[in-house]
Every structure is written in structure tokens, then in C-alpha cells.
Amino acid sequence: MKRYSNGTIIRGVIVIVAAVAIVSIAMIVYLQNEPVIIQGRIECQNTIISGKLLGRIDRLHVREGDIVGKGDTLVTISSPEIEAQLTSASAMESIAQYQNRKVDSGTRREIVKSLKEAYLAAKANYELAEKSYKRSRQLFEDSIVTPQKMDEVEALLKNAEAAEKAAKYQYEMAEAGAQQEDKASSLAMIKAAKGNVIGLESLLADSRLVSPDGGQVSSIFLSEGELVMPGSAIMEIINTDSCYVVLNIKENYLEDFYIGSEFMGSIPAFGYAKMAFKVFYISPLGSFANWTESKDGNSYSLVTFQIKAYPTRVIDTAADNGYIARLRPGMSVLVELDSKYNR
Numbered sequence: 001m002k003r004y005s006n007g008t009i010i011r012g013v014i015v016i017v018a019a020v021a022i023v024s025i026a027m028i029v030y031l032q033n034e035p036v037i038i039q040g041r042i043e044c045q046n047t048i049i050s051g052k053l054l055g056r057i058d059r060l061h062v063r064e065g066d067i068v069g070k071g072d073t074l075v076t077i078s079s080p081e082i083e084a085q086l087t088s089a090s091a092m093e094s095i096a097q098y099q100n101r102k103v104d105s106g107t108r109r110e111i112v113k114s115l116k117e118a119y120l121a122a123k124a125n126y127e128l129a130e131k132s133y134k135r136s137r138q139l140f141e142d143s144i145v146t147p148q149k150m151d152e153v154e155a156l157l158k159n160a161e162a163a164e165k166a167a168k169y170q171y172e173m174a175e176a177g178a179q180q181e182d183k184a185s186s187l188a189m190i191k192a193a194k195g196n197v198i199g200l201e202s203l204l205a206d207s208r209l210v211s212p213d214g215g216q217v218s219s220i221f222l223s224e225g226e227l228v229m230p231g232s233a234i235m236e237i238i239n240t241d242s243c244y245v246v247l248n249i250k251e252n253y254l255e256d257f258y259i260g261s262e263f264m265g266s267i268p269a270f271g272y273a274k275m276a277f278k279v280f281y282i283s284p285l286g287s288f289a290n291w292t293e294s295k296d297g298n299s300y301s302l303v304t305f306q307i308k309a310y311p312t313r314v315i316d317t318a319a320d321n322g323y324i325a326r327l328r329p330g331m332s333v334l335v336e337l338d339s340k341y342n343r
Contacts, residue, residue: 036337040247040265044238044329047213051206052149052230054136055079057222064220068211068237075234077207081132086200088125092118092163093193099170115171122160122167125196129160139229149230156199163192215239218329243327245277247307248285253337257282257307264315265333270323272334273316277309 058078062068095118099111136153139145145153166189173185219236222228245265249257256263261279266272285304311324 038335040245040333042327042331043246044243046238048233049235050233053077053079053203053206057224057226062217066217069214072211075209089196093197096190096193112174115174119167119171122164126160126164129157133157144229146231159196244308244310245333250302265335269331276312278312279309281308
């Protein structure tokens, strides 16, 4: 068996150690020169379409993916109960105005009869408003109706109650033989009736919901025939002209990011086409989940910041700016930082 001298073995060990050291140094240099890649995502401004009318969806005028313009009709809602209340309230307003014109006339049999009809109509309207209030109160306790909508229903009930009391007062006066209507009571009845009509018309205005701005219908949450509660979401519209990238980065990378600065990002969805983005928003994320130990192990911590930036132009000469209009929520954006951040 061939034996190696101690010197040969030592030289071999030295060669191996040197080779490992050279490879390690090369790897360290290579990694230090590697750029830092940060992945962001595309988001767009969105609008949730909802109304304040309790009813059923009569017709959906759009489908998911449709492009809509400002003012386009999106959905119509049917609410027979509110329409009946409005008819009754309109009749009450007409009667109140008629009675106001009769302030100086005597109490005739026809007037007593009309006042009785006005009182019965006001009473029926009050009972209907009371039932609507009880139903809405139950929905409010179940956290379906918002406090604002509950306040509106309560206001309608109070208006109906005031109108009923005013009508009853005038009817009782006429029946007792009064020769003249009370001017203050007549005016109060008109105001109460008018307020009830305005409140119901405001609710019915939401029977036809239109798009507040142009965009694309991204989601529809309800179907035709389904019951829609006040304030519940019916559909979502995204504004495809207001898409932007969102990046979450540690503060030691913020040197190159400031309001108005530009950076370049690659879009995998478009064959890694490069786009320029302009920063318009920088804000720290919640400290409860985004503080991290610094890289060198010092006692301080690094905060994660959220950056938002609008796309300004497509950099690749082979592409065109049409890619900007094709950006959609959820698309990835890869941002390459200088290799100095690896050192």
C-alpha cells in the first residue's frame, strides 16, 4: 500500500481549504451583487353599489365584466309597500292644501266629511308607518339595517304620527260644530304631509341605482328577485383608469422611494413588460405586525412602510401604453432594487 508523507497530506488539506474559501468568497460577492426583488400587487379604486330602499331586485341591467359609464342604470328595485305609502302621503298633502284654502269658510257637511276622510287616511298612513318601523327595528337589532336608515324610518313614523294628530284635531273641531278652521293647525298639517311625501320620495329615488362613475362591473352579489336590505351591497365597480401598485417594504429600502419619485417594475402578466411608476403615497403599516429585527442584529427594529404608485408609461419599446389600461386588481409587479441593499 502506498503511503503519503505528512507534508503531502498537509498540502492537500491546504488546497481543499483554499478552494472552499475561494468558492465561499465568490458566493458572498455574487450574493452581494444580486439585486433585491420586491413583489407588489395592482389595486384599483372600487365603488360598492348599495341603496336605502327595502325591496326586491326587479332587474339587473348589467353583468359581471360589463363596462359602464357615469349615470348608466345598474339595477332597479321594486318596493310596493313604499309606493303605497307615497300614494297615501300624496293624497294627505292634497287634502291638507285643500283644507288650508278653506280657512275662512264655515264648517259644512262636505267639509266635515272630507276632514273625516283625511283623518282616516292619516290614521292608516300612521299605522303603516308604525308597522314599517317595527320591521326595521327588528332588522336593526339583527345588525342588517344601519343606524342612519333606522333614523330615517323613525323620522317617517314621527311625521305620520304628527299628520294623524293634526287631522284628528281638525276633524273633531269640525264635528263639534266649529265654524272656522284653525290656521296654525292647517299649516302644521300641510308641513307634516309634505315632509312625509319628501321622505318617501327620497327612499323611492333609490329604486333605480345608477353608476356614480365609469368603470367595470367586477362583482354582482345579488340576483334578480332577491330581497335587498337598506345599505346592503348589490354590486362592485372598479375604476380601471385609477389602478396603482402597492408595495410593502422595510424602511431601510426607503432611500429611493419618496413622494413624486419614479421606479421601474415588471409585470409578469404582460410577459414581464417594464412600466414606470410614480409614488403618490407613503405610510407606515400597523406596528403591531410589521416591526422586524434589523439585519445586523442591533437593538433597534425596522418598520414596514406601504407605498402606492400610479403607472405613468410603458418602458419597453416593443410594447405600448395600452398595457396600462389592461391592468387589473391582483396582478403582480416585480420591483428590482439596487444590489447595495444586500451589503
